[in-house]
Amino acid sequence: MDKFETLTGVAAPMPLVNIDTDMIIPKQFLKTIKRSGLGVNLFDEMRYDDDGNEIPDFVLNQPAYRSAEILVAGDNFGCGSSREHAPWALKDFGIKSVISTSFADIFYNNCFKNGILPIVLPQEQVDILMEDARKGENARITVDLENQTVTSSDGQSFGFEVDPFKKHCLLEGLDDIGLSLEKSASIDAFEAKAGQARPWV
Amino acid sequence: MTGKTLYDKIWDAHVAHEADDGTCLLYIDRHLVHEVTSPQAFEGLRMAGRSVRAPDKTIAVPDHNVPTTIGREDPEQMTEDSRIQVEALDKNAKDFGIHYYPVSDIRQGIVHIVGPEQGWTLPGMTVVCGDSHTATHGAFGALAHGIGTSEVEHVLATQTLIQKKSKNMKVEITGKLRPGVTAKDITLSVIGATGTAGGTGYVIEYCGEAIRDLSMEGRMTVCNMAIEGGARAGLIAPDEKTFEYVKGRPHAPKGAQFEAALDWWKTLYSDDDAHWDKVITIKGEDIAPVVTWGTSPEDVLPITGAVPSPNDFEGGKVEAAQRSLDYMGLEPGTPLSEIEIDTVFIGSCTNGRIEDLRAAAAILKGKKIKDGMRAMVVPGSGLVRAQAEEEGLADIFKDAGFEWRLAGCSMCLAMNPDQLKPGERCAATSNRNFEGRQGRGGRTHLLSPAMAAAAAVTGRLTDVRELM
Numbered sequence: 074m075d076k077f078e079t080l081t082g083v084a085a086p087m088p089l090v091n092i093d094t095d096m097i098i099p100k101q102f103l104k105t106i107k108r109s110g111l112g113v114n115l116f117d118e119m120r121y122d123d124d125g126n127e128i129p130d131f132v133l134n135q136p137a138y139r140s141a142e143i144l145v146a147g148d149n150f151g152c153g154s155s156r157e158h159a160p161w162a163l164k165d166f167g168i169k170s171v172i173s174t175s176f177a178d179i180f181y182n183n184c185f186k187n188g189i190l191p192i193v194l195p196q197e198q199v200d201i202l203m204e205d206a207r208k209g210e211n212a213r214i215t216v217d218l219e220n221q222t223v224t225s226s227d228g229q230s231f232g233f234e235v236d237p238f239k240k241h242c243l244l245e246g247l248d249d250i251g252l253s254l255e256k257s258a259s260i261d262a263f264e265a266k267a268g269q270a271r272p273w274v
Numbered sequence: 275m276t277g278k279t280l281y282d283k284i285w286d287a288h289v290a291h292e293a294d295d296g297t298c299l300l301y302i303d304r305h306l307v308h309e310v311t312s313p314q315a316f317e318g319l320r321m322a323g324r325s326v327r328a329p330d331k332t333i334a335v336p337d338h339n340v341p342t343t344i345g346r347e348d349p350e351q352m353t354e355d356s357r358i359q360v361e362a363l364d365k366n367a368k369d370f371g372i373h374y375y376p377v378s379d380i381r382q383g384i385v386h387i388v389g390p391e392q393g394w395t396l397p398g399m400t401v402v403c404g405d406s407h408t409a410t411h412g413a414f415g416a417l418a419h420g421i422g423t424s425e426v427e428h429v430l431a432t433q434t435l436i437q438k439k440s441k442n443m444k445v446e447i448t449g450k451l452r453p454g455v456t457a458k459d460i461t462l463s464v465i466g467a468t469g470t471a472g473g474t475g476y477v478i479e480y481c482g483e484a485i486r487d488l489s490m491e492g493r494m495t496v497c498n499m500a501i502e503g504g505a506r507a508g509l510i511a512p513d514e515k516t517f518e519y520v521k522g523r524p525h526a527p528k529g530a531q532f533e534a535a536l537d538w539w540k541t542l543y544s545d546d547d548a549h550w551d552k553v554i555t556i557k558g559e560d561i562a563p564v565v566t567w568g569t570s571p572e573d574v575l576p577i578t579g580a581v582p583s584p585n586d587f588e589g590g591k592v593e594a595a596q597r598s599l600d601y602m603g604l605e606p607g608t609p610l611s612e613i614e615i616d617t618v619f620i621g622s623c624t625n626g627r628i629e630d631l632r633a634a635a636a637i638l639k640g641k642k643i644k645d646g647m648r649a650m651v652v653p654g655s656g657l658v659r660a661q662a663e664e665e666g667l668a669d670i671f672k673d674a675g676f677e678w679r680l681a682g683c684s685m686c687l688a689m690n691p692d693q694l695k696p697g698e699r700c701a702a703t704s705n706r707n708f709e710g711r712q713g714r715g716g717r718t719h720l721l722s723p724a725m726a727a728a729a730a731v732t733g734r735l736t737d738v739r740e741l742m
């Protein structure tokens with residue numbers, strides 16, 4: 074996995090609440106057996122019309138936001154299905170961090186597995202960053218994972234919380250399967266004990 | 275010391291490793307796999323030269339993509355990309371030696387229906403699947419999470435999941451339900467009350483007299499939609515009904531092992547003095563037959579209500595409600611029972627079980643669907659289908675004008691050929707009404723199987739009590 078350190082980039086404003094995983098990547102693109110190549114279909118139904126032409130109003134189609142690396146979004150981002158195609162599509166497009174007041178649990182977890190940092194901030198701070206994002210490509214937002222801060226283009230800085238283990242894995246670009254396999258002895262021991270207590274499992 | 279919740283008890287029985295910061299490796303008893311969210315996980319294993327740690331605890335079934343029309347074994351019936359996914363699952367199941375129910379097997383069906391039906395899902399277990407509706411299995415008092423594909427790979431390789439404990443939330447439904455009110459109305463009403471983020475960070479335990487009174491099928495319907503309320507898992511404490519349902523299933527314990535299991539299962543309830551981080555109480559008699567009007571499962575109202583106005587909401591929901599109304603093509607103030615529909619879908623892991631088909635058939639018996647209506651029943655598994663045929667339900671559906679399909683997810687998410695066209699409006703027993711969920715531009719109203727049957731007859735969203 075790629076390491077996540079500090080990111081300064083264009084942030085696209087998406088104030089809509091409850092942006093669900095069907096919006097992020099509609100189901101017709103789930104028929105792939107690969108992880109890559111989903112970026113062109115990110116937000117497909119909001120981004121293209123029935124003939125496949127770009128809808129100019131959609132934020133990521135606007136010149137200022139075509140190379141956005143951050144999304145500032147409304148409440149409950151990523152609700153809906155467990156499809157990891159959602160973070161795969163975001164990543165493939167180039168989004169490395171999403172800022173919102175809240176995220177759906179499974180989506181939140183899936184982000185970390187793919188080098189994307191989801192950041193939860195209180196409403197007032199998201200509002201400030203949303204305004205900042207509306208300024209377009211000159212307003213670059215900085216995300217510093219090490220110090221756990223987000224800084225707006227005019228220098229307002231906000232701290233955020235992140236689970237220490239998740240932070241560690243993201244900073245180092247670690248493969249968590251490899252880490253868990255190092256604990257095989259504990260898993261073996263658990264399996265032996267549980268096998269006796271609950272042999273029917 | 276305070277007591278434990280059911281979630282606490284199951285959690286404690288499955289921690290294989292705990293790090294200093296509280297991050298745990300939670301041991302997984304059952305891993306269910308389907309074709310859409312697993313190919314990349316198996317690919318990852320191959321690339322890293324890893325194997326499946328516990329193939330015996332891993333069960334695979336294709337469901338999301340498969341056609342549900344008769345003669346579907348014919349590969350021509352599937353689009354090429356769907357076929358590639360199903361073939362990948364065939365191959366992965368074989369290569370890694372996991373249990374498999376191919377499309378040709380009568381036991382094939384929606385993964386969350388097959389698991390309980392075959393006795394893979396048992397009380398007190400940890401169950402995961404690369405699908406958010408894994409919460410369904412919580413109806414057995416199993417801790418059941420939806421996971422992403424990276425986590426699928428993690429579970430395949432290690433039989434564990436990296437987890438931090440969630441908080442405990444109790445949702446109590448007191449008293450009795452009124453006639454015409456079903457498990458689906460309970461679960462939708464809870465989401466209507468809490469919102470789609472109300473359960474985020476929690477594991478929900480559903481309890482109270484109205485929940486106890488539900489059959490196992492009804493309890494699965496309730497837990498199924500825990501995720502629509504934001505909770506990764508929903509639970510119901512096992513009781514005699516649970517044990518009765520489980521007993522004799524192909525993969526349930528037998529004889530002395532069943533007795534031993536029963537001794538443990540009977541300890542699986544929340545202690546009276548357990549700590550709850552959040553409690554919601556709803557009176558059973560206050561729940562009405564409900565429908566959704568918008569594009570979020572929280573957009574729930576009693577069928578006797580009217581389409582709301584965006585101004586009825588606050589904050590970001592004002593804009594979301596306006597967007598929903600535009601998408602759904604609805605005017606504020608329109609009585610819900612005047613909304614005309616052209617499609618009815620009965621099926622899905624929410625409402626594709628035998629009891630659901632019985633409830634719908636009871637309304638349809640001797641009636642016809644409205645002229646021009648496209649209506650289909652997609653049983654949740656081949657076994658549900660066979661039983662419904664045996665009970666004569668299939669004939670009731672067919673006589674009424676419904677298509678009688680083979681098992682799969684079908685129009686719940688429209689990855690197979692069953693899709694709505696732009697502007698079509700569907701009464702659906704599934705669990706998501708998101709934009710485009712049932713086909714680009716398609717409009718979805720969620721409701722119970724009995725309400726769906728009533729809508730098929732009248733051609734509009736209908737209060738089922740008028741037809742009872």
Ligand code: SF4
Binds near residue numbers: 338624705
């Ligand atoms: S029936 Fe629908 S919700 Fe259930 S597993 Fe299939 S696609 Fe998902």
